[in-house]
Amino acid sequence: MPETREKAQLMSASEIDRTLVRLAHEILERTKDLDKLAFIGIRRRGVPLAQRLAAKIESLEGRHIPVGILDINLYRDDLSTVAQAPVVSATDIPFSVVGKDIVLMDDVLYTGRTIRAALDALFDIGRPARVQLLVLIDRGHRELPIEARYVGRMVQTSGREIIEVKLNEIDSMEKVLLVERVD
Numbered sequence: 784m785p786e787t788r789e790k791a792q793l794m795s796a797s798e799i800d801r802t803l804v805r806l807a808h809e810i811l812e813r814t815k816d817l818d819k820l821a822f823i824g825i826r827r828r829g830v831p832l833a834q835r836l837a838a839k840i841e842s843l844e845g846r847h848i849p850v851g852i853l854d855i856n857l858y859r860d861d862l863s864t865v866a867q868a869p870v871v872s873a874t875d876i877p878f879s880v881v882g883k884d885i886v887l888m889d890d891v892l893y894t895g896r897t898i899r900a901a902l903d904a905l906f907d908i909g910r911p912a913r914v915q916l917l918v919l920i921d922r923g924h925r926e927l928p929i930e931a932r933y934v935g936r937m938v939q940t941s942g943r944e945i946i947e948v949k950l951n952e953i954d955s956m957e958k959v960l961l962v963e964r965v966d
Contacts, residue, residue: 787945787962793938796957799919799950802935803832806917807839809933810886817844819912821883823851825901826872828890831952832919836888851876853887858900880909886933890948892918895927920946920959 794802814820824833830852837848852875887901898916905914917933922940938946938961947960 786965788965789960790944790963791961792958793920793946793961794936794959796951799935799957799959802919803835803839806933806935807836807843810836810917811840811844813932814884816884817846817848819882819884820886821849821851821878821880822886822888823853823876823880823905825887825889825897826852826854826874827953828919828948828950829853829888831950832890832917833886833888834952836886836917849878851878851880853901853904855897855900855904858904860896860900874904874908876908880905880911883911885911885914886917887914888917890919890950891946892916892921892929892931892934893924893946895925895929898929899927919948922946 822833822837824830833850837850840846840848854872854874885905887898887905889897892898902914905911915932916929918931919935921931921934921937924940940946940961943964945962945964947962949956949958949960951957
């Protein structure tokens, strides 16, 4: 992992929460049939985002939204450059995706390659009626024609900058940082 230095805090815990409340409302406004709605979080930080959004919608509408967990490690196109032996965690989608309106969730959208891998993994499981993408941060620099329908915040970055999302469920802290690689 390259050495980095913190440049700025982009979001605090309360800003993350407010953003998720806004995104929950956007999903509700754009969803015709809540009975077909399901969330799938891309393992790691997409999972708590999906769980939190499902809880927010349940508190707003009194409707349970099913949540699944998708592991994409074996679908990555950079598998040989990531590690000798990839760590494969379980995909856990306790519902049929067939005919569902899936909102696929991740923390940061960058090149689009993670989402391409997630779509491959998802369609190996079944054929949803529709798949939409939700990300907390869209930082640009796309290499593939992938766009998020729901975006918490757009942050223009340079090639040396990295967005670090820290969530309590994984990192025991809650914030979004802009960091820079140090030579």
